Amino acid sequence: MTAIAIVAIGYLGLVFLLVKAFEGPNMFSNGCDPQTPQSFASMARVTLPDEFSDFDSYCWGMHGWSAEARFEIDPDDLEPFVASTSIDFTQLSAELPQRVNASYFHQSKGMMKSFLYGFAESSMDWYEEIVVDTSRPDRWVVYFVVLAG
The missing domain is CATH 1.20.5 (Single alpha-helices involved in coiled-coils or other helix-helix interfaces)
Known part of the structure:
Protein backbone atom coordinates (compact mmCIF):
# COMPACT_ATOMS: atom_id res chain seq x y z
CA MET A 1 0.00 0.00 0.00
CA PHE A 28 1.62 27.15 -25.97
CA SER A 29 -0.54 30.10 -24.97
CA ASN A 30 -0.67 33.71 -26.02
CA GLY A 31 2.61 35.22 -24.87
CA CYS A 32 1.67 38.68 -26.13
CA ASP A 33 -1.65 39.71 -24.69
CA PRO A 34 -3.75 41.79 -27.14
CA GLN A 35 -4.65 44.07 -24.22
CA THR A 36 -1.00 45.16 -24.00
CA PRO A 37 0.20 45.82 -27.58
CA GLN A 38 3.69 46.70 -26.31
CA SER A 39 4.23 43.05 -25.39
CA PHE A 40 3.81 42.20 -29.08
CA ALA A 41 6.00 45.12 -30.19
CA SER A 42 8.74 44.05 -27.80
CA MET A 43 8.64 40.43 -28.89
CA ALA A 44 8.47 41.27 -32.63
CA ARG A 45 11.09 44.05 -32.26
CA VAL A 46 8.93 46.66 -34.01
CA THR A 47 7.62 50.12 -33.19
CA LEU A 48 3.86 50.42 -33.40
CA PRO A 49 2.38 53.69 -34.70
CA ASP A 50 1.26 56.21 -32.09
CA GLU A 51 -2.32 55.67 -33.18
CA PHE A 52 -3.78 52.32 -34.20
CA SER A 53 -7.05 50.52 -33.58
CA ASP A 54 -8.64 47.06 -33.57
CA PHE A 55 -5.39 45.50 -32.35
CA ASP A 56 -5.19 41.74 -31.96
CA SER A 57 -2.08 39.66 -31.44
CA TYR A 58 -0.96 36.14 -30.78
CA CYS A 59 2.45 34.76 -29.88
CA TRP A 60 3.49 31.18 -29.30
CA GLY A 61 6.55 29.07 -29.29
CA MET A 62 8.46 26.03 -28.31
CA HIS A 63 11.68 25.38 -30.24
CA GLY A 64 10.97 28.38 -32.48
CA TRP A 65 8.42 31.11 -31.89
CA SER A 66 6.01 33.37 -33.71
CA ALA A 67 4.63 36.84 -33.01
CA GLU A 68 1.67 37.92 -35.08
CA ALA A 69 -0.66 40.93 -35.06
CA ARG A 70 -3.53 42.53 -36.91
CA PHE A 71 -4.32 46.23 -36.49
CA GLU A 72 -5.68 49.24 -38.36
CA ILE A 73 -3.65 52.38 -39.06
CA ASP A 74 -3.78 55.64 -40.94
CA PRO A 75 -2.14 55.12 -44.37
CA ASP A 76 0.48 57.76 -43.49
CA ASP A 77 1.70 55.54 -40.63
CA LEU A 78 2.58 52.58 -42.83
CA GLU A 79 6.01 53.74 -43.96
CA PRO A 80 7.25 54.55 -40.40
CA PHE A 81 5.95 51.19 -39.16
CA VAL A 82 7.65 49.26 -41.96
CA ALA A 83 10.86 51.22 -41.26
CA SER A 84 10.89 49.66 -37.77
CA THR A 85 10.95 46.19 -39.35
CA SER A 86 13.52 44.43 -41.54
CA ILE A 87 11.23 44.81 -44.56
CA ASP A 88 12.24 47.26 -47.30
CA PHE A 89 9.31 49.62 -47.86
CA THR A 90 10.30 50.18 -51.49
CA GLN A 91 9.97 46.44 -52.14
CA LEU A 92 6.30 46.18 -51.12
CA SER A 93 4.32 44.70 -53.99
CA ALA A 94 0.70 44.18 -55.03
CA GLU A 95 1.32 40.47 -55.63
CA LEU A 96 0.90 37.72 -53.07
CA PRO A 97 3.05 34.60 -53.02
CA GLN A 98 1.35 31.21 -52.98
CA ARG A 99 1.99 30.88 -49.26
CA VAL A 100 1.34 33.63 -46.72
CA ASN A 101 2.31 32.91 -43.11
CA ALA A 102 0.16 35.56 -41.40
CA SER A 103 -2.82 33.54 -40.13
CA TYR A 104 -4.93 36.63 -39.31
CA PHE A 105 -4.70 37.47 -43.02
CA HIS A 106 -6.26 34.16 -44.04
CA GLN A 107 -9.39 35.00 -42.06
CA SER A 108 -10.21 38.01 -44.26
CA LYS A 109 -8.27 37.71 -47.53
CA GLY A 110 -11.43 37.18 -49.59
CA MET A 111 -12.68 40.66 -48.66
CA MET A 112 -9.59 42.54 -49.85
CA LYS A 113 -9.84 44.60 -53.02
CA SER A 114 -6.25 45.85 -52.92
CA PHE A 115 -3.20 45.13 -50.79
CA LEU A 116 0.53 45.44 -50.36
CA TYR A 117 2.83 42.54 -49.50
CA GLY A 118 6.40 42.33 -48.32
CA PHE A 119 8.79 40.10 -46.44
CA ALA A 120 12.33 39.99 -45.15
CA GLU A 121 14.48 37.06 -44.16
CA SER A 122 17.54 38.32 -42.36
CA SER A 123 18.77 34.86 -41.46
CA MET A 124 17.52 31.31 -41.30
CA ASP A 125 16.24 32.14 -37.81
CA TRP A 126 14.35 35.40 -38.50
CA TYR A 127 11.55 35.96 -41.02
CA GLU A 128 9.13 38.91 -41.19
CA GLU A 129 6.06 39.23 -43.37
CA ILE A 130 3.49 41.97 -43.87
CA VAL A 131 0.21 42.11 -45.75
CA VAL A 132 -1.61 45.44 -45.80
CA ASP A 133 -5.24 45.66 -46.84
CA THR A 134 -5.42 48.99 -48.69
CA SER A 135 -9.06 48.63 -49.78
CA ARG A 136 -10.22 51.60 -47.69
CA PRO A 137 -8.52 54.92 -48.47
CA ASP A 138 -8.79 56.26 -44.91
CA ARG A 139 -7.79 53.20 -42.86
CA TRP A 140 -5.49 50.32 -43.71
CA VAL A 141 -5.39 46.92 -42.02
CA VAL A 142 -1.92 45.57 -41.24
CA TYR A 143 -1.21 41.85 -40.87
CA PHE A 144 2.33 41.35 -39.56
CA VAL A 145 4.14 38.20 -38.48
CA VAL A 146 7.61 37.31 -37.23
CA LEU A 147 8.82 33.72 -37.32
CA ALA A 148 12.01 33.04 -35.38
CA GLY A 149 14.15 30.21 -34.16
Missing part, protein backbone atom coordinates in the same frame (compact mmCIF):
# COMPACT_ATOMS: atom_id res chain seq x y z
CA THR A 2 2.87 2.38 0.81
CA ALA A 3 4.46 1.72 -2.58
CA ILE A 4 1.21 2.64 -4.37
CA ALA A 5 0.97 5.88 -2.36
CA ILE A 6 4.57 6.80 -3.20
CA VAL A 7 4.02 6.12 -6.91
CA ALA A 8 0.76 8.13 -6.89
CA ILE A 9 2.41 11.09 -5.13
CA GLY A 10 5.34 10.92 -7.55
CA TYR A 11 2.98 10.85 -10.53
CA LEU A 12 0.98 13.83 -9.23
CA GLY A 13 4.21 15.72 -8.58
CA LEU A 14 5.38 15.08 -12.14
CA VAL A 15 2.05 16.26 -13.57
CA PHE A 16 2.24 19.41 -11.39
CA LEU A 17 5.78 20.19 -12.59
CA LEU A 18 4.83 19.69 -16.24
CA VAL A 19 1.82 22.00 -15.89
CA LYS A 20 3.96 24.67 -14.22
CA ALA A 21 6.66 24.33 -16.87
CA PHE A 22 4.16 25.04 -19.62
CA GLU A 23 2.45 27.88 -17.73
CA GLY A 24 5.62 29.79 -16.95
CA PRO A 25 7.04 30.72 -20.34
CA ASN A 26 3.66 30.69 -22.13
CA MET A 27 4.97 28.07 -24.50
